[in-house]
Amino acid sequence: MFMPKSPMDTLHFSCIQIAIALLLFTQANSTTEGSTSALHPNDAIPSCVAGEKSALLAFRAGLSDPASLLSSWKGDDCCRWNGVYSSNTTSHVVKLDLRGPEDGCGVETRQGLAGNISSSLLGLKNLWYLDLGCNGFDEIQIPEFMGSRHKLRYLDLSASLFIGRIPPQLGNLSNLRYLSLGNEDTYSTDITWLSRLTSLEHLDMSGVNLSTIVHWLPLVNMLPTLKVLRLPHCQLRISPDSLDISSNGFYGPFPDGIGNMTSIVELDLSDNNLVGMIPSNMKNLCKLETLDFSVNNIDGSIAELFHRLPSCSRNKLQWLSLHDNNLTGSLPTTLVEPLRNLNQLYLSDNKLTGHVPVWIGELKQLTNLDLSSNNLDGVIHEGHLSRLDMLVELTLSDNSIAITVSPTWVPAFSLGIVELRSGQLGPKFPMWLRWQTHVTSLDISNTSISDIIPDWFWTAASSVESLNIRNNQITGFLPSTMEFMRAEEMDFSSNQLGGPIPKLPITLTNLDLSRNNLVGPLPLDFGAPGLRTLLLYNNMISGAIPSSLCSLRALRLLDLSRNGLNGSITDCLVNESSTNMTGLGIANLSLRNNNLSGEFPSLLQKCPRLIFLDLGHNQFSGALPAWIGEKLSSLSFLRLRSNMFYGHIPDELTELVNLQYLDLGYNNISGSIPRSIINCTGMTQTRDNDDLQDAFTFGVYSAGNYLVNYTENLTVLTKGQERLYTGEIIDMVNLDLSCNSLSGEIPEEISALVALKSLNLSWNNFNGKIPENIGALMQVESLDLSHNDLSGEMPSSLSTLTSLSRLNLSYNNLRGEIPTGNQLQTLEDPAYIYIGNPGLCGPPLSVNCSSQPEPIPGENHGDASDDLVSFFLAMGSGYVMGLWLVFCTFLFKRRWRVSWYLLCDSLYDWVYVHVAITWSSLRGKING
Structure with a gap:
């Protein structure tokens, strides 16, 4: 129905x-022969009419019965058979209810009756009720003889896999009140027969x-x-x-x-x-x-x-x-x-505007009110709400409505759903929520609350399953009794909550506490074994990452970035990493911007489903392990930027065929680029990223809004600047090996990584020529080969990079004429692209290739001693004048003086770090 x-x-x-x-x-069963009160199933007093028993047995003979619906059809008295109902006055069968199991209704695999429907049913001349729905009469049509049962008032043949034409003979059933024929493989080209069903x-x-x-x-x-x-x-x-x-x-x-x-x-x-x-x-x-x-x-x-x-x-x-x-x-x-009975x-x-009218408060029978996602404004006060005693759902989200009631007001209703997102509740915490102790879904996010969270709130919210208070200015601590709450999803992000993280509710599956002021270590016992999402980034959490993390077997997404975590990451305990365990199910792990140290975490060997890994901006050191290629076979994004890793890039790393984003920049990695980099098909071909979607975006949809809504974001150094990528990072194909100690020639195989959008090999020791076929990187938007020792002429194929918007070849030993091409002529700051390559000539440079002589080895141009004297005289006088100018400027410009000192400090720090890294590398090589 x-x-x-x-x-x-x-x-x-x-x-x-x-x-x-x-x-x-409502089936109109009056006190007639067909009345329910006049029927006797199974324990009927009258005996079965012999002819009708024969008709039923003939009907059964044409059927198969996998669900044993007709198992009771034995013995002489058919009035006692299941599904057979007879009149207590005439003993005639008047009702046949052989509906199949409801749990199989609507699916192709039926557990009810099948086979052929025999015309023997015509022998049941007093039948007024027939239900054959939810069975499996596939490959047969609805029998035409059904239209001959003139006394039928109820006929249900729905969801029984009938096929073919609906017989127009059904129009003869002029006494029908209920007719259900719903079957997807049936059709009718003429339904004028319906007009004869005048009682329907x-x-x-x-x-x-x-x-x-x-x-x-x-x-x-x-x-x-x-x-x-x-x-x-x-x-x-x-x-x-x-x-x-x-x-x-x-x-x-x-x-x-x-x-x-x-x-x-x-x-x-x-x-x-x-x-x-x-x-x-x-x-x-x-x-x-x-x-x-x-x-x-x-x-x-x-x-x-x-x-x-x-x-x-x-x-x-x-x-x-x-x-x-x-x-x-x-x-x-x-x-x-008035709408007196509206509930x-x-x-x-919609696109509704204006205020919420007061007559809403006169709908005393109202149980559900949803005005969300409009442009409503104004104030809802006690006059709107005081008489809504029956209200159980109040949904006003995504409007500009302010709820203004007395802090002592006690509502008469008991709400189950409260959705007030993006309204105006603050600045004080709404006291009237104190009396709503049966709420299962509560959303007061982005409601301008800037108040300490009261103790009564945790009591009132103890039964809430979906709790969202994000994007306010709420202060206070998480309660020590948090583990006794019933929540499944909690979103407290973007507030000012402080204190440590308590033990979590055992029912919790998704938690977002990001962008708060949480302190202290991570809990030794998280208390939520079914936790799938844990977002704690942008807090002040300190201490080590506990091995209890291994107990969260269902965890898919963990973001602990931008905290104060330190120390090395310990492996799982022995009893938590037995050989019969399939490992952790985590797919996205971000630990960037902490103070973590030690070698590449061996714990990650137990994360075979890992797709995204970010350890950037920490103090990890040591060589990259060879097991990465074997144990992390699902890895697509690997970011180890700004650490102290050294040694060679292991060949095994290139076994990560799905790898499309590799950032090893700002480490001390040496050796050459493995030629097997061509095996990373994530960089050689454009892929369908639907399989990555779950690892990069996550949200729990609740009451029309995404709760615990997460989209992976990364700051990528590309096109000469740091750019923030959010959801679109899933499409980024990047290879960044900059600021290391890599050497040797750039392998020709780099040109096969045709899906690359950004390639950065700057600040290394690469020599030799730029690969001739570099123009094959047709999707590359940013190409940086600066600050190396590359030589020879620029490949002409560079001019074919139609997607290129940023090129940097500065400070190499390139020579010859710059290739011409429409794309190269459109790049910004063309002089900077080639600076530090004195042998280059031609547009956009001012050096004319025809007037530039070829350098002759060993030729001495001029008197070297005279040039040297002139050089030192010019440098000395310039130094004195420059020093005097700086001194006078700093004497009278205090802000410039402060800025200069800050610049000197930052330069000192930068030099110190790079010297320390280089010294550490040299010691490692000497000891090795």
């Missing part, structure tokens, strides 16, 4: 329901192909007693307006014929593509109790829509759902007819 849907149900329907639904069908109250033809039917709405209007009509996925069309009703729903304006269906009790046209305003003749629907036009394209004024609602049914209307449309304007300030009002996701 059709049941009205909640907004969330509508949004998640995979099959669009095109239902003109009127009333939940409930009609369900869900999924029946009616694509050739044009005049179906006038025909339906001819059924005088019809109360429920279900026609989803019927591919209907309406004439004369040619309204197409495909599996995606209605298209076009609302049909005016709706206004002629005066018996309608429930009207559901949700989840379609209807446009315009609702018909004005809807005022004729005086029996209307449920109206659902949600998820359409209704436009125009909300006040006009309310005006077109039938005033004759306003005291009957219980359900009004108009969410996800394009309604505009303000809600009417007054109502001519569900959904107006979310």
